[in-house]
Amino acid sequence: MTVALQDYDATGLAALIADGSLSAAEVLDATLARIDAAEPRINAIAVDLRERGREQSAGPNAGPFAGVPFLLKDIFQEYAGARMTMGALPLKDHVAKTTSAYVERCRRAGLVIIGATTTPELGLKATTETMLHGATRNPWNLDHTPGGSSGGAAAAVAAGYVPMAGASDGGGSIRIPAAYCGLFGLKPSRGRVSEGPVLGEGWEGAVCTHxxxxxxxxxxxxxxxxxxxxxxxxxxxxxxxRPFAAELDHDPGRLRIGFSVRSPVGGRVDPEMIEAVHKTAVLLESLGHHVEEAEPSIDGGLLARCYMGLYFGLVAAMTARIRRETLCAASSFHPDTRALALLGRAMSAGAFVELRAHWNGFARALGEFHAHYDLFLTPTTALGPARIGALDTPRPVQLLSTVIDRLGAGRALLKSGIVDELSFKNLERTPFTQLANLTFVPAMSVPLHQGPDGLPVGVQFVARFGAEATLLRLAAQLERAAPWSTRRAFRI
Incomplete structure (x- = not known):
């Protein structure tokens, strides 16, 4: 039997393996052949673990996804003995010493781990282009980014390498690539999936893995x-x-849904993103839901500053730790990373705590909104996927960042108003996703639409804390009403 991988999701492949229609070895061979044929163009694989995958596939394997090939994300999904680079040159030879709970659970489910996917340096951008791995490309249009930081995962799934791949989300890193690559992307609630044992909570609880x-x-x-x-x-x-899989058979009922197409940071929103939300609202109403324009009372500019403050502190801590452990030079990191670390080192502990305290206000305002509405609907992104290289920091600015770093002028930069400028610049394209991270609630991007250029357009739904079941029920209803599975990004 010829395996057309793109015709099956993971559940479908597992069923074929379980009933003997296909062997795990046949599925693995077809997967690796597809990767080898497409990877020179896509560049989504950071770490090749096919030999470990072959060993796993040949042995006894059980679980709901027994025999289904799977790709981890090359950051914080530790697999003992495997390289983990986090997209950074100083970690190009780093080998994980432990196996994370995430990976253990994947293996217990029978998934055959064959590699890890590319991510921007330290998972810091919404584009996946690094000095270590080069540019990962969007299978829908190779001139464009698949997004980030789970860009390699999204590209691999959209290209038909595997039916699903490991991802994580600290500011939209599941939902943004899902929107750009025509995939379904759910960010769970804080604590739903363990980050252990290496981490307690990633990014102050803002990171969720799925x-x-x-x-x-x-x-x-x-x-x-x-x-x-x-x-x-x-x-x-x-x-x-009950099990989340069982929720898909349950009607979501008549949901009250508030929507907004206004950028929280005051930037522009592409017309196709606005149209996607309006079309989704019409579809929702046809399914019996109540939809009206409404949004939580949150200062989007303040939320952006709080998010960037988290960014600065995290990058400073991460680069310092990596430099201690690898004895690498600061110049081993991308100039953008060094600039963020400089600002993080210059920020006082008191300033960080003050910004962190605002998260409670965002959560209370969103809670008040959810007292009246079950879900909050927005575009997933304000702008479509950028062209490869379009978001590179200009060389003169990179050189200036290097000089400022050497002079230790971080405090002067913080006082200059650059934080507001950086907040807008970094979040202009993707301003809608960070709210769910700083309030710890679940959110999903649903691939209901395509733009006039043929690139996918996602819409985002934000739910109450712990309400993944509501999101999944609605997602299943939308998938039945407006199926996206027949849309193909890439053919070999």
Missing amino acids: VLTRSVRDSAAMLDVLAGAEPGDPFVITQPE
């Missing part, structure tokens, strides 16, 4: 695989009423 998928049922089934705390986790969320 997968990027083609189908809603794969995302739900994988959440059943991944959900649950590990010993020592700092936050344990209430367990769901």
Whole structure:
């Protein structure tokens, strides 16, 4: 039987393997052949683990996804003995010493791990272009980025390498690539999936780990695989009423949905993004939901500054740790990374704590909104995927950043108003996703639309804390009403 990988989601492939229609070895061979044929153009694989995958596939394997090939994300999804580069030159030879709870649960589910996907340096951008790995390309149009930081994962799934891949989201890193690559992307609530044992909570609880998928049922089934705390986790969320996969058969009921197409940071929103939300509103109403224009009372500019403050501090800490452990020079990091680290070192602990305290206000305002509306609907992104190289920092600015770093002028920069400028510049294209991270709530990007250029356009739904079931029920209803699985990004 010839394996047309792009015709099956992970659940479908697992069923074919389970009933003997295909062997795990046949599926693996077809997967590797597709990767080898397309990878020179896509560049989505950071770490090749095919030999470990072959060993795993040849041995006894059980679980709901037994025999299905899977790709990890090359950041914080540790697999003992495998390289983990985090997209950074200083870590090009780094080998993980432990296996994360995430990877252990993937293996227990029977997934065959064959590699790890590219990510921007330290997972810091919404584009996946690095000094270490080069540019990862969007399978829908190779001149464009697949987004980031789970850009390699999104590109790999959209290109048909695997039906789903590991991903994580600290500011939109699941939802943005999902929108750009025509995939379903669910960011769970804080604590739904353990970040252990290396991390307690990533990015002050803003990071959540899950997968990027083609189908809603794969995302739900994988959440059943991944959900649950590990010993020592700092936050344990209430367990769901029933398996998430079972939610797909339940009608979501008549939901009250507020929507907005206004950029929280005051930037422009492309007409196709606005049209996608309006068309989605019409579809929702046809399905019996109540939809009206409404948004939570949140200062988007302040939220952006708080998010960038988190960014600065994290980058300063991450680069300092990596330099201690690898003895690398500061110049090993991209100039953009060094500039962010400079600002993080210049920010006082008191300033960081003051910014962090505002997160509570955002959560309270969103909670008040959710007292009246079940979901908040927005575009996933304000602008479509940029062309490869379009978001590169100009060389003169990179050189200036290097000089400023050497002079230790970080405090002067913080006083200059550059934080507001950086907040807008960094979030202009993707201003809608950070709210869910700083308030710890679940959110999803649904690939309901395409722009006039043929590139996918996602719409985002934000739910109450712990309400992944509501999102999955609605996603399944939307998938039935407006299927996206027949749309193909890339053919070999």
